[in-house]
Amino acid sequence: xxxxxxxxxxxLQAENSVPDADTFISGLHTERKSRQSAxxxxxxxxxxxxxxxxxxxxxxxxxxxxxxxxxxxDTYEILDEDDRTEEEFxxxxxxxxxxxxxxxxxxxxxxDETEFLESLSEENL
Amino acid sequence: MNSDKTDIELIQEFxxxxxxxxxxxxxxxxxxxxxxxxxxxxxxxxxxxxxxxVFLKMHRALKNFRFQSAFTTYLYRANTNxxxxxIRNKRWRGLxxxxxxxxxxxxxxxxxxxxxRQELWDAVAKLPKxxxxxxxxxxxxxxxxxEISSILNTTESSAKTSYHYAVKTLKIWLENE
Numbered sequence: 617x618x619x620x621x622x623x624x625x626x627x628l629q630a631e632n633s634v635p636d637a638d639t640f641i642s643g644l645h646t647e648r649k650s651r652q653s654a655x656x657x658x659x660x661x662x663x664x665x666x667x668x669x670x671x672x673x674x675x676x677x678x679x680x681x682x683x684x685x686x687x688x689x690d691t692y693e694i695l696d697e698d699d700r701t702e703e704e705f706x707x708x709x710x711x712x713x714x715x716x717x718x719x720x721x722x723x724x725x726x727x728d729e730t731e732f733l734e735s736l737s738e739e740n741l
Numbered sequence: 742m743n744s745d746k747t748d749i750e751l752i753q754e755f756x757x758x759x760x761x762x763x764x765x766x767x768x769x770x771x772x773x774x775x776x777x778x779x780x781x782x783x784x785x786x787x788x789x790x791x792x793x794x795v796f797l798k799m800h801r802a803l804k805n806f807r808f809q810s811a812f813t814t815y816l817y818r819a820n821t822n823x824x825x826x827x828i829r830n831k832r833w834r835g836l837x838x839x840x841x842x843x844x845x846x847x848x849x850x851x852x853x854x855x856x857x858r859q860e861l862w863d864a865v866a867k868l869p870k871x872x873x874x875x876x877x878x879x880x881x882x883x884x885x886x887x888e889i890s891s892i893l894n895t896t897e898s899s900a901k902t903s904y905h906y907a908v909k910t911l912k913i914w915l916e917n918e
Contacts, residue, residue, distance in 0.1 A: 620912050624880055627861050634775050635789055637768045644767065644796055651797070 748812040752803055763803070767796050770816060773882070780881040781824050781862055791827060795819050810891070817882065817892045821874050828866045828873075864914045865907075872907035875900050 710727060717723040746754075746765070754762035774795060778788035798819055806815070865876055874893055878884045884892075890900040 621908060634772045637771055640771060641764050641767055644793055648797055648800060
């Protein structure tokens with residue numbers, strides 16, 4: 617065993633040149649400062665991310681309702697708006713037909729055929 | 742240069758804000774640390790990188806050093822951990838074929854050397870962790886078993902047993918090749 621161990625140690629005897637201490641120390645401090653700066657940038661990035669996230673959460677919390685409710689609410693608003701526009705359009709068209717027609721009863725019959733009066737009365741209900 | 746001061750005195754001065762004391766500590770321990778790494782890496786550039794990483798860790802850690810053990814014990818432990826992570830990384834790089842295989846005989850600079858160092862350290866790297874650590878400290882740093890056991894937080898007899906088994910295993914592996 618001892619012979620084997622001495623062979624092991626002999627195999628490892630390397631003649632290496634130790635790097636110049638002053639150059640090594642200078643490189644060490646340069647690397648340290650560079651890593652310190654990278655670490656600082658990383659923490660700043662995290663802090664900025666946290667700030668943006670908290671700002672986003674705060675803004676969302678100020679809306680009072682969740683996003684799903686907001687979407688449904690907006691959809692109803694749009695539908696109501698559409699109904700009002702259609703009603704105004706139909707009323708204006710009916711008045712126009714009545715004013716422009718020579719035979720008012722024929723116009724009423726026409727409006728009756730198109731079921732305009734029924735739809736107008738349903739909306740008024 | 743404060744070469745006449747002890748490690749403890751230099752660390753205390755460094756903790757008080759004297760950066761030059763840290764530099765003196767590096768100057769004092771660089772040859773031994775670099776020598777240990779170069780024996781294992783067989784590559785001076787890798788060894789220098791590992792030495793730099795160890796001293797960078799020391800720069801951070803020594804600010805909170807509590808003097809519960811000798812600085813050399815602390816440094817050897819850091820060196821051993823660094824080598825273990827180097828071996829782990831190298832194993833992964835080997836699996837991923839990121840390193841070129843060295844030319845045969847590249848490390849064999851002596852006609853008297855029976856094995857190439859590369860083969861030897863490949864074999865050492867395959868040993869179980871405790872055995873590997875004991876072998877590295879015993880063969881590459883020539884530390885006494887008492888100090889090895891203190892660095893590895895184990896008993897002296899456990900260190901000796903691990904060394905015995907490690908050498909036995911290496912003998913089988915290397916002599917069968």
